[in-house]
Amino acid sequence: EDQVTQSPEALRLQEGESSSLNCSYTVSGLRGLFWYRQDPGKGPEFLFTLYSAGEEKEKERLKATLTKKESFLHITAPKPEDSATYLCAVQASGTYKYIFGTGTRLKVLA
């Protein structure tokens, strides 16, 4: 069965304290892996798409990487406005629907 697991469930960082979020997945074949940011009561906001192992994408303080079994979202020198829930989703081969992980709730303290 296709599955996505994110860790940690929650993370508190001081402003400027870099860290990484993990997304582990098991799918029959990976079409794509996607990272989103979600603020409370709002729709997921697209961050990155990764298609193959070894691929990396970067945007401001965020960097996403992908291996054959997991993806990392690295946050460098975070700011309070980076506080949100970060969702990982995968698409398995043969389908376009997303399977989401349960997310990591990030809180960055000033």
Added chain:
Amino acid sequence: AAGVIQSPRHLIKEKRETATLKCYPIPRHDTVYWYQQGPGQDPQFLISFYEKMQSDKGSIPDRFSAQQFSDYHSELNMSSLELGDSALYFCASSLTGRNQETQYFGPGTRLLVL
């Protein structure tokens, strides 16, 4: 840039009533997806449509139905509402094709069933 539009943004219904949620995809996107997100949970896939045909089906109750119209907007119809249907309902759209599978989400419709 234009985003996905959902209406209404908030909806309050009584048990056993019906509700209709609407979704207007990003212009030129050909695929629409519906997700349900309960409190503190991740979004769960309900159903999707590609070029007005159902393309995939997830954990959508038989009480729910959906369709995509000729202008590509989609409607999710929910009947015999139950308390457990209270959730955020998101619509997402994409332009299906090689390396274009990214889904863009709307702001959601918050449904409260009393």
